[in-house]
Amino acid sequence: xxxxxxxxxxxxxxxxxxxxxxxxxxxxxxxxxxxxxxxxxxxxxxxxxxxxxxxxxxxxxxxxxxxxxxxxxxxxxxxxxxxxxxxxxxxxxxxxxxxxxxxxxxxxxxxxxxxxxxxxxxxxxxxxxxxxxxxxxxxxxxxxxxxxxxxxxxxxxxxxxxxxxxxxxxxxxxxxxxxxxxxxxxxxxxxxxxxxxxxxxxxxxxxxxxxxxxxxxxxxxxxxxxxxxxxxxxxxxxxxxxxxxxxxxxxxxxxxxxxxxxxxxxxxxxxxxxxxxxxxxxxx
Amino acid sequence: xxxxxxxxxxxxxxxxxxxxxxxxxxxxxxxxxxxxxxxxxxxxxxxxxxxxxxxxxxxxxxxxxxxxxxxxxxxxxxxxxxxxxxxxxxxxxxxxxxxxxxxxxxxxxxxxxxxxxxxxxxxxxxxxxxxxxxxxxxxxxxxxxxxxxxxxxxxxxxxxxxxxxxxxxxxxxxxxxxxxxxxxxxxxxxxxxxxxxxxxxxxxxxxxxxxxxxxxxxxxxxxxxxxxxxxxxxxxxxxxxxxxxxxxxxxxxxxxxxxxxxxxxxxxxxxxxxxxxxxxxxxxxxxxxxxxxxxxxxxxxxxxxxxxxxxxxxxxxxxxxxxxxxxxxxxxxxxxxxxxxxxxxxxxxxxxxxxxxxxxxxxxxxxxxxxxxxxxxxxxxxxxxxxxxxxxxxxxxxxxxxxxxxxxxxxxxxxxxxxxxxxxxxxxxxxxxxxxxxxxxxxxxxxxxxxxxxxxxxxxxxxxxxxxxxxxxxxxxxxxxxxxxxxxxxxxxxxxxxxxxxxxxxxxxxxxxxxxxxxxxxxxxxxxxxxxxxxxxxxxxxxxxxxxxxxxxxxxxx
Numbered sequence: 001x002x003x004x005x006x007x008x009x010x011x012x013x014x015x016x017x018x019x020x021x022x023x024x025x026x027x028x029x030x031x032x033x034x035x036x037x038x039x040x041x042x043x044x045x046x047x048x049x050x051x052x053x054x055x056x057x058x059x060x061x062x063x064x065x066x067x068x069x070x071x072x073x074x075x076x077x078x079x080x081x082x083x084x085x086x087x088x089x090x091x092x093x094x095x096x097x098x099x100x101x102x103x104x105x106x107x108x109x110x111x112x113x114x115x116x117x118x119x120x121x122x123x124x125x126x127x128x129x130x131x132x133x134x135x136x137x138x139x140x141x142x143x144x145x146x147x148x149x150x151x152x153x154x155x156x157x158x159x160x161x162x163x164x165x166x167x168x169x170x171x172x173x174x175x176x177x178x179x180x181x182x183x184x185x186x187x188x189x190x191x192x193x194x195x196x197x198x199x200x201x202x203x204x205x206x207x208x209x210x211x212x213x214x215x216x217x218x219x220x221x222x223x224x225x226x227x228x229x230x231x232x233x234x235x236x237x238x239x240x241x242x243x244x245x246x247x248x249x250x251x252x253x254x255x256x257x258x259x260x261x262x263x264x265x266x267x268x269x270x271x272x273x274x275x276x277x278x279x280x281x282x283x284x
Numbered sequence: 285x286x287x288x289x290x291x292x293x294x295x296x297x298x299x300x301x302x303x304x305x306x307x308x309x310x311x312x313x314x315x316x317x318x319x320x321x322x323x324x325x326x327x328x329x330x331x332x333x334x335x336x337x338x339x340x341x342x343x344x345x346x347x348x349x350x351x352x353x354x355x356x357x358x359x360x361x362x363x364x365x366x367x368x369x370x371x372x373x374x375x376x377x378x379x380x381x382x383x384x385x386x387x388x389x390x391x392x393x394x395x396x397x398x399x400x401x402x403x404x405x406x407x408x409x410x411x412x413x414x415x416x417x418x419x420x421x422x423x424x425x426x427x428x429x430x431x432x433x434x435x436x437x438x439x440x441x442x443x444x445x446x447x448x449x450x451x452x453x454x455x456x457x458x459x460x461x462x463x464x465x466x467x468x469x470x471x472x473x474x475x476x477x478x479x480x481x482x483x484x485x486x487x488x489x490x491x492x493x494x495x496x497x498x499x500x501x502x503x504x505x506x507x508x509x510x511x512x513x514x515x516x517x518x519x520x521x522x523x524x525x526x527x528x529x530x531x532x533x534x535x536x537x538x539x540x541x542x543x544x545x546x547x548x549x550x551x552x553x554x555x556x557x558x559x560x561x562x563x564x565x566x567x568x569x570x571x572x573x574x575x576x577x578x579x580x581x582x583x584x585x586x587x588x589x590x591x592x593x594x595x596x597x598x599x600x601x602x603x604x605x606x607x608x609x610x611x612x613x614x615x616x617x618x619x620x621x622x623x624x625x626x627x628x629x630x631x632x633x634x635x636x637x638x639x640x641x642x643x644x645x646x647x648x649x650x651x652x653x654x655x656x657x658x659x660x661x662x663x664x665x666x667x668x669x670x671x672x673x674x675x676x677x678x679x680x681x682x683x684x685x686x687x688x689x690x691x692x693x694x695x696x697x698x699x700x701x702x703x704x705x706x707x708x709x710x711x712x713x714x715x716x717x718x719x720x721x722x723x724x725x726x727x728x729x730x731x732x733x734x735x736x737x738x739x740x741x742x743x744x745x746x747x748x749x750x751x752x753x754x755x756x757x758x759x760x761x762x763x764x765x766x767x768x769x770x771x772x773x774x775x776x777x778x779x780x781x782x783x784x785x786x787x788x789x790x791x792x793x794x795x796x797x798x799x800x801x802x803x804x805x806x807x808x809x810x811x812x813x814x815x816x817x818x819x820x821x822x823x824x825x826x827x828x829x830x831x832x833x834x835x836x837x838x839x840x841x842x
Contacts, residue, residue, distance in 0.1 A: 174670050174671075175665040175666065175667055175670045175671035176670065176671050176672055176673045176674075178626075178629075178631060178663075178665065178671075179663070179665060179671055179672075179731070179734065179735075180673075181629075181631065182629045182631075182658065182662065182663050183658060183662070183684075183685045183688070183734075183738070184654065184655050184658030184659075184685075184688075184689070185684075185685075185688055189688065194673050197675045198673070198674065198675060
């Protein structure tokens with residue numbers, strides 16, 4: 001018999017109206033990436049050029065965002081700082097993501113004693129506030145960006161592991177994994193080709209929102225003097241430096257603050273939008 | 285068609301009259317000009333496949349459509365027009381004059397309330413009974429719907445009841461205010477066949493004793509033919525045919541009705557199997573197979589220091605399958621039939637006993653020998669969507685085992701996969717699609733093609749058609765029978781549906797609680813069951829009367 005009588009499956013679901021959240025987020029984040037990449041060409045001044053004669057100048061046609069206490073152009077510093085802060089987002093998110101995903105995959109798929117132990121480790125980590133734990137580790141290792149990233153990786157991976165593990169445990173029992181086992185694929189193939197691609201969606205969405213946290217943490221640690229070290233242009237460091245002059249020169253703190261907020265919002269929207277997109281795909 | 289319908293209307297005027305009802309959601313029209321009637325005390329069946337609109341028509345009669353639906357036409361209950369009612373007036377009708385029961389009773393019962401008070405609730409509300417009176421009546425109703433020890437059961441929570449009992453509770457709640465009409469939307473689909481038979485018996489009994497009018501929605505024409513006086517056949521939102529049950533079943537006029545009737549399992553004897561006569565070494569031999577799972581230990585057991593017991597999913601099973609045979613495994617949920625399949629493909633480790641292929645114990649296989657075993661034994665799974673990786677296209681899914689087993693390079697594997705698509709009668713253009721862009725039947729064909737990619741000798745099919753519509757099921761079975769001859773397959777066909785198994789298989793094993801209760805030639809078991817349990821299974825079959833080879837020849841020219 002022919003298959004004509006079968007109901008035809010609907011075509012690929014129409015893309016529907018454009019996902020505005022993702023578009024707005026993309027413009028903000030993309031804008032910052034462009035600014036960061038082309039910073040030397042876009043920034044009107046050298047970010048570290050001291051011009052003591054024009055210190056604490058208010059925003060003007062020459063210095064759109066004004067100058068700081070030693071006469072450095074705030075606009076140029078905000079643009080150059082985007083490089084540090086964006087790199088921080090990536091360097092702060094990738095290591096925990098890679099470690100966490102690997103651990104989550106293995107412990108979710110095989111289960112057993114190792115899985116139980118890892119989950120207790122998670123509970124232990126989750127019992128401490130994120131910032132306090134990172135602060136404690138950086139305190140032990142000493143200030144500096146590298147130590148900050150190490151602390152982030154040590155604390156951050158458990159969340160990814162937990163997330164991936166939960167996904168893997170539901171995928172593990174699905175029939176396409178049973179089919180893959182029945183077809184005699186190796187565990188490595190099943191994990192990387194069949195489990196992982198289907199477990200990765202929520203991880204990606206979380207990683208983007210996590211980068212907001214990392215960026216804020218980076219700025220906070222810069223502010224506290226435990227992250228990027230002056231005179232490096234970094235938003236948190238800039239806010240910290242300018243805080244002493246907040247009464248005379250609000251612009252020193254204000255513009256890096258706005259930059260932090262806009263990138264943070266952009267990333268948060270992006271994470272949210274990706275999550276929505278994924279849910280829509282799943283329900284389609 | 286209209287004149288035929290008018291002739292059927294009884295003189296007293298219909299209980300429920302549905303006239304020219306169309307329903308659309310935005311631009312999608314889901315019901316087109318649907319008209320039918322139900323007389324008081326009548327059982328009318330609505331048959332149709334998924335997406336035919338059979339649930340939508342009943343939901344519109346109950347005023348349960350979402351507010352986005354645009355409804356036109358008229359629905360009258362006695363003298364009252366229903367479509368113009370406000371929500372306040374509706375609540376005086378729902379539960380009072382019309383009751384409804386659903387496919388999945390578990391999701392329609394409040395898990396936090398005792399079932400007795402859930403049955404009493406509508407009586408307190410609609411009939412103004414006191415709590416005490418209502419509870420007494422609830423107990424009486426539970427007795428009425430055939431629940432033993434009703435006073436005790438009224439105090440149970442839904443999770444303490446089995447699926448069949450939950451459905452009985454739903455029915456008790458639906459009839460508590462003595463409505464004139466009960467709408468039953470696939471009330472037995474989620475239940476085992478023997479339980480299904482009992483629930484249908486209960487509905488028939490309520491109809492006879494209380495004069496309850498019933499609209500019974502089902503995809504299973506056999507069920508409807510058994511208890512309905514009239515049947516309405518729906519397809520794609522339209523009524524294609526309606527009439528007396530005998531006429532629909534024995535003399536269907538519309539081509540779609542004919543297709544539906546002929547697709548009923550057991551209508552057509554499929555030619556399957558190619559084995560040579562005579563005794564030979566069996567291809568698959570299972571001896572004394574026992575598989576057990578640990579029962580979860582609760583905190584009380586821990587305090588008492590009791591070791592958790594083990595639940596035996598399979599208890600000393602022995603069976604043999606000859607090359608070229610089609611062997612059926614029948615049983616209800618929890619009988620261990622899927623555990624057997626999973627043990628053969630080495631997903632479960634047996635606690636005792638052996639599984640042998642060609643005389644070799646498969647328990648100790650590893651490395652290259654295990655790979656060879658995988659190529660020999662393959663399986664098709666139950667859920668068409670869940671059994672395919674949602675991120676891979678059909679052609680990738682089918683080609684993957686070929687190149688992973690080193691039978692061809694990736695390009696050649698792709699070409700072989702395209703040939704396999706032809707073989708399972710899927711257009712090659714569909715090969716580029718992902719599972720969610722395919723229908724259930726198409727996904728199941730991809731699953732079959734993937735299983736055949738390694739050219740196995742033994743193919744295990746575990747409930748592969750139970751998630752599909754009946755016409756699709758008939759096509760898949762025919763495909764499987766053809767592939768079996770062409771590719772010299774030996775088939776182990778697992779199903780809860782005795783009629784499918786007996787029309788398709790040569791030999792049958794009947795499973796219950798992890799043991800084999802009966803075995804024999806399929807026809808023999810179906811016509812002359814020896815064991816009480818098998819007799820019960822056979823009795824619960826809903827087969828259409830008649831059913832002959834001649835009917836099967838008049839296939840719809842669809």
